[in-house]
Amino acid sequence: MNATAFPVPASTDRDVKDARADRGFRWLVTAAGVFVLVSLAAAALSMLWGGREAFAKFGIAFLWTDAWDPVGLNFGALVPIYGTLVTALIAMLIAVPVSFGIAMFLTEIAPKWLRGPIGSAIELLAGIPSIIYGMWGLFVLVPYLSEHVYPWVDAHLGQLPLVGTLFAGPPLGLGMGTAGLVLAIMVIPFIASVMREVFLTVPGRLKESAYALGSTRWEVVWDVVLPYTRSAVIGGIFLGLGRALGETMAVTFVLGNAHELTASLLMPGNSIAATIANEFSEADSDMYRSALIALGFVLFLVTFVVLAAARLMLRQLSKKEGN
CATH class of the missing domain: 1.20.5 (Single alpha-helices involved in coiled-coils or other helix-helix interfaces)
Structure with a gap:
């Protein structure tokens, strides 16, 4: 042509x-x-x-040393790392099932006139500054737990074999358990909002077909909704986990800020963010400041590893789903 x-x-x-x-x-x-x-x-x-001075002096042992002596300039990150991971784990154990229940209620059960107000309330909770959660936890939650909850926990659960050490201790109210509970309340709005939005993307025909075949509501949720939105749900969970790992002010109020390594959830502890917030203004030597900055780098690494693991998990799920 x-x-x-x-x-x-x-x-x-x-x-x-x-x-x-x-x-x-x-x-x-x-x-x-x-x-x-x-x-x-x-x-x-x-x-x-x-943090180069701290890493040069303590080396990789900085990560698993539990000493924290500003006078003797002997520092280790084990206690803050342990407190950060434990409080975040407690928060996720509470927040994930509660967020799932909220999302399922709003998308499958709640009448239309109720979905709007509850959805708006969740968004308002997500917008509350973390310091407000910390003050509420210190002045409301801590006294209530120390008077009505932790004495019962220590008396009954603290005597159990194997797991008793997790729940034994004086009912101070301040501690890793309280910090994990406050963190859970903080991250619930984020996870619930993500779950709600992704559950709404499930085609109605899929659920109607399952109901037509005789499936119960729970079977539809477990066998249809969750498999269809699995990747997005996991992404929302890890988003909340990232928020829990890096939270500062709310944890600082209720954690107790005691640099002690303990297995009890009722005892005060410390976290990386709380340690930096409490002690940075008091750092009176170059080594002290370097140790605190090194803690910030460790928190960066912990968060990066967690989020990288989330991305890897999502990629593996995508491959299994054929995407």
């Missing part, structure tokens, strides 16, 4: 402007993506550089 049969029109000024605008937009969004990576790397490197 003759090429001259379909002549190509000459480029107009508008085509040139469109191409230039398209290139500019591509470079702009690319710069935005690169900015995120550069900011992340800069934050990690700055904390690593700030």
Whole structure:
């Protein structure tokens, strides 16, 4: 076929402007993506550089040493790491089933007139500053737990074999259990909102087909809704976990801020974020400041590992689903 049969029109000024605008937009969004990576790397490197004195003196043993002696300049990150992980684990054990129940109630059970107010309440809870949660936990939750809950827990659960050490201790109210409970209340709105939104994406025909085959509501949720939204649900859970790991002010109020390694959830403990918030203004030596900055780098690594594990899990699930 003759090429001259379909002549190509000459480029107009508008085509040139469109191409230039398209290139500019591509470079702009690319710069935005690169900015995120550069900011992340800069934050990690700055904390690593700030903590170089502590890492040079204590080495990798800084991660599993439980000493914290500002006078003798002997520091270790084990107690804050342990407190961070334990409180976050408690929070997720409470928050995930509660968030799942809220999401399922709003999408499957609640009447339409009730879904709006409850959904708005969840969004309002997500917008409350963390310091408000901390003050509420200190002035309301701590006295109630110390008077009515923890004495019963210590008397009954603290005597059990094997797990009794987790629930034995004086009913102070302050401790890792209280911190985990406050964290759970904080992350529930985030996880519940994500679950609710993804549950709403399930096609109605899938659920109607399951009901038509005689499935119960629980079977529809477990066999249809959850498999369809599994990846997004796991992503929402890890989003809440990331918030729990890095929370500072709420945990600082109710954790007790005691640098002691204990298995009891009723005893005061410490976390990485709370240690930095409480002691950074009191750091009177270069080594002390370096140890606190090194703790910040450790928290960065812990959060990065958790989120990377979440991404890896989601990728494996996507491969199994054929995506």
